[in-house]
Amino acid sequence: MKQESLIFGIRAIIEAITSGKTIDKLFIQGNLQGELAKELLQLAKQQKVTVNYVPIEKLNRLTRKNHQGAVAYTSPIDFYELENLVLQVIESGHTPLFLILDQLSDVRNFGAIIRTAECTGVHGIIIQKKGGAPVNADTIKTSAGAVFKIPICKVDHIKDALFYLQGSGIQVIAATEKAPDTIYEQDLMLPTAFIMGSEGKGVSNSILKLVDKQAKLPMYGEIGSLNVSVACGAFLYEAIRQRR
Incomplete structure (x- = not known):
């Protein structure tokens, strides 16, 4: 490697x-x-x-x-072209499941998310060229090597990726505690891309305006939010539960 x-x-x-x-x-x-x-x-x-x-x-x-x-x-990996990857997944006959990371900056969270994404059969992870966590030695370690097993795409702007996915028939769901509905009320049998936001700010407001749906996880404690890698795992496993 x-x-x-x-x-x-x-x-x-x-x-x-x-x-x-x-x-x-x-x-x-x-x-x-x-x-x-x-x-x-x-x-x-x-x-x-x-x-x-x-x-x-x-x-x-x-x-x-x-x-x-x-x-x-x-970079220790070669990045994929988003258009080619989406077309490849659609032509394979699988129901697309993608993950978009909006300005995620912590390499350990990034690595943990990559590991969970690989375990749940995510077809590709989309990150922005500027402002996000890099793929480096720490990412490799926390991903347990999963970074070499899952396609990662770098795009100039998250918005462009969002529009391309929507144009390809893939619904885009943003994870945000501001959402009116939970992830359990979404139809994840459909081609889906989840957007997870940064550790401090969540999904940016400009992106929230463009997504198809917003969804949250129910919270019963006093702390109002989960670590982004934990929340991401919960979203992905709900997709797996529905698709089994």
Whole structure:
């Protein structure tokens, strides 16, 4: 299996991007100058790689090698194209079950969700390119290796993925405590995609306006919400219960 790899040096990172490697993190020295640096920044913009401008001390902590003001981490997995994956699932004859993560930031929650998703037969997990938890060593560990067994798609915007799924006949249900109905009142025999929100804010309001349905879990204690990975497991297993 591939591991998260550190690449240093401007030309080496340019070669990695042009060869199609997925760059998880790109750190650039704040005042970096020169034609080669401009080429790297232009390429990063074209490929929609997020650039983190940092002081040279940060780069020196990442590697003692001659980094030339640029350090990157490549992803340990290859990401799937959403359109191809959805078409593949529909053509297989299975009832689609997808998971969308809206700005989930904790890698341990991310890993736990990936593990549960693999165990429940989720066909793919959709994350946004910017702002979410990365697929790194911690993700791999907490997923118990499930990250290598389930397709993960990176999209520019969650909204675009939502519209594509809906256009493909897949209902999109957001998990939110603001919902009027529980998950147990939803028809999960239908092609379905669940949206789980971030740890602090939940599913963003702009996304909630676009989903087909909202659903919650009944709560009987004094604490008003569950850990997102626990809530996700409850949603997925209700889908399994209905589909058995």
